[in-house]
Structure formats: C-alpha cells, structure tokens
Amino acid sequence: MHLITLGTAAGPAIRGTRHGIASAVVVDGQHYLVDFGLGMPRQAVEAGLTGNKLRQGFVTHLHSDHISELSAYMLYNWDTPVQGVTSRVGIMGPGRSPLPEGIRNEVSPPQTGMRDIVKNLMRAYAYDINIRTTDEARIPLDELFEGVDIELPRRPRADPDRSPVPDMEPFTIYEDERVRVKATLVDHLPVFPSFGFRFESEHGVITFSGDTAETPNMVALSQDADLLVHEVVNMDFYRDQDFTEEFLHHLESSHTSPEGIGRIAAEAGAKKVVVSHLAGVFSNADLAGIADTYDGPYTLAADRQLFSV
Numbered sequence: 001m002h003l004i005t006l007g008t009a010a011g012p013a014i015r016g017t018r019h020g021i022a023s024a025v026v027v028d029g030q031h032y033l034v035d036f037g038l039g040m041p042r043q044a045v046e047a048g049l050t051g052n053k054l055r056q057g058f059v060t061h062l063h064s065d066h067i068s069e070l071s072a073y074m075l076y077n078w079d080t081p082v083q084g085v086t087s088r089v090g091i092m093g094p095g096r097s098p099l100p101e102g103i104r105n106e107v108s109p110p111q112t113g114m115r116d117i118v119k120n121l122m123r124a125y126a127y128d129i130n131i132r133t134t135d136e137a138r139i140p141l142d143e144l145f146e147g148v149d150i151e152l153p154r155r156p157r158a159d160p161d162r163s164p165v166p167d168m169e170p171f172t173i174y175e176d177e178r179v180r181v182k183a184t185l186v187d188h189l190p191v192f193p194s195f196g197f198r199f200e201s202e203h204g205v206i207t208f209s210g211d212t213a214e215t216p217n218m219v220a221l222s223q224d225a226d227l228l229v230h231e232v233v234n235m236d237f238y239r240d241q242d243f244t245e246e247f248l249h250h251l252e253s254s255h256t257s258p259e260g261i262g263r264i265a266a267e268a269g270a271k272k273v274v275v276s277h278l279a280g281v282f283s284n285a286d287l288a289g290i291a292d293t294y295d296g297p298y299t300l301a302a303d304r305q306l307f308s309v
C-alpha cells in the first residue's frame with residue numbers, strides 16, 4: 001500500500017513549482033485518487049497511475065483548488081487510446097448543500113454537488129465527447145465516470161447552520177476487495193460539508209485531513225493510522241504580506257498550524273505524518289512546531305513523493 005503525493009500546494013494560487021493538491025493511494029497495483037488540483041492529470045500519468053488502474057475517485061470538498069482538474073482528468077483518461085478508464089468509476093464527494101445562513105445570498109449559478117458537477121462538466125464538453133464517441137468509437141464518457149454524492153449519516157445530524165461539525169465516528173462510504181474507505185466531517189467552515197478520508201487495507205491505514213482546522217473528528221479518523229496526511233497553514237508567511245483581514249481570518253480559522261497537526265497525530269497514535277496541502281510557502285523549519293506536540297516522524301511532502309505502508 002502506497003501513498004503518492006501528486007500535488008501539495010493549497011489554494012487557487014500559483015506559488016513556486018508545486019502542483020495543486022492531489023493524492024493517490026495505491027493498493028496491490030490498483031489506485032484511488034483524492035482531490036484533483038492543478039496539474040494532477042499529468043502528475044498521475046507520470047507517476048504511472050494510468051486511468052485503466054483507477055478504481056474510485058474521492059473529493060474532500062468543493063473549493064476549486066480540489067476539483068479544478070477533474071474535467072481534464074476525465075478527458076485525458078478516456079478509454080483505451082490513452083490507457084484510460086474503460087469501465088465505470090465513481091467520483092465521490094459532497095452532495096448539494098445550501099451556504100450557511102451568515103453568508104447565504106442569491107447564489108448564481110445554483111449550488112451543485114458531486115453528481116451535478118460531473119454531469120455539468122460532461123455537458124460543457126459535449127462537442128468533444130459526442131465527436132470522439134462516434135468518430136473514434138470511444139465508450140461514451142458518461143458511462144465511465146459518475147459523480148456520487150456522499151450521504152451524511154443520520155446521527156449525529158449535521159447541517160451547515162446549527163451543527164456543521166458534530167463529533168462523530170467515521171462512516172463507511174466505499175468498499176471493494178482491496179480497501180474500505182471511511183469519511184468524517186472536518187472543520188473547514190464555512191465550507192460544508194468538508195470531508196476527511198480513511199483508507200483501510202490488509203496492509204495498513206492511510207488517512208487524509210482534507211482542509212480543516214484542528215478537530216477531534218481527525219483524531220477519531222486517524223486512530224493508529226500508519227500514515228496521516230495532514231494539511232497546514234503558515235500564518236507567518238501570510239501576515240508578512242498585504243492581505244485583507246477577511247482572508248487572514250479564513251486562513252487562521254479553517255486551517256491547521258504545525259502544533260495543531262502534532263496534537264492530532266499524538267492523540268490519534270498515528271505512526272507517521274505527511275504534511276501536504278501547504279497554505280503558504282514552507283521549509284522544514286516552518287514545521288518545527290509539530291515536534292513540540294508529537295514524538296513521531298513527519299515529512300514535508302514533495303510533489304510525487306512515494307510513501308509505503
């Protein structure tokens with residue numbers, strides 16, 4: 001079982017050479033994708049992860065930096081001419097949800113969830129899809145990729161206004177002969193829902209925080225994980241620059257400091273931490289706070305780095 005960090009940068013921003021957030025879990029030669037950030041279709045193929053070995057995709061939340069390359073991924077992994085997908089795979093992610101009360105407005109266009117997004121992307125590329133389906137005899141793309149809305153558990157009941165991140169046990173969203181994938185709600189408010197994921201196989205456990213502030217749900221999700229892939233924010237990087245108070249507040253209240261990562265990892269008993277989804281620019285020294293709260297090993301992930309379980 002391997003983790004490959006395809007892209008490690010946070011946000012719809014191009015800073016340096018890092019690609020946008022995307023990761024893969026490889027189990028016995030088959031793989032599973034988590035998030036579709038900038039540059040990931042190329043990163044996946046260059047890592048040897050051609051679409052014909054994809055079993056399922058997962059999206060943590062609907063901020064654009066996590067899904068901006070989903071259309072490209074589908075179009076560049078389409079059927080046999082590109083060693084692509086030839087039988088149905090699901091792309092699982094948040095269902096449609098209203099914005100929280102405080103920021104609710106006349107939203108235009110209307111809110112979408114994962115199922116709608118995949119359908120709408122296909123509609124946007126209808127010309128190309130129609131012509132290649134007939135001219136090149138490719139399998140219709142909508143028979144290969146399907147957006148799947150992740151259903152929230154009935155209890156504890158979560159909603160974007162009164163209880164966006166209740167304490168919960170991880171719940172199973174996907175299972176095949178190699179992996180069981182569980183999800184939990186994480187604290188990336190006002191984004192709702194925002195998920196963390198746990199991949200369990202006979203080889204071990206890899207968990208993903210998605211985007212989140214420090215939350216006890218990540219402790220429950222990452223119990224005894226072999227690898228905890230956690231996001232991070234470098235507030236010093238942003239405070240030194242000319243950003244609005246609103247932007248700084250978003251960063252501080254919906255992301256996690258290095259000390260916070262250490263606390264989560266220690267409490268969960270995670271064996272190793274991989275820091276990815278870097279909000280801001282980081283050197284190893286910027287992560288030193290992790291060691292204040294966690295005794296285990298941690299790595300500042302590079303793009304296309306491989307970690308084995």
Ligand SMILES: [Zn+2]
Binds near residue numbers: 061063191
């Ligand atoms: Zn986000």
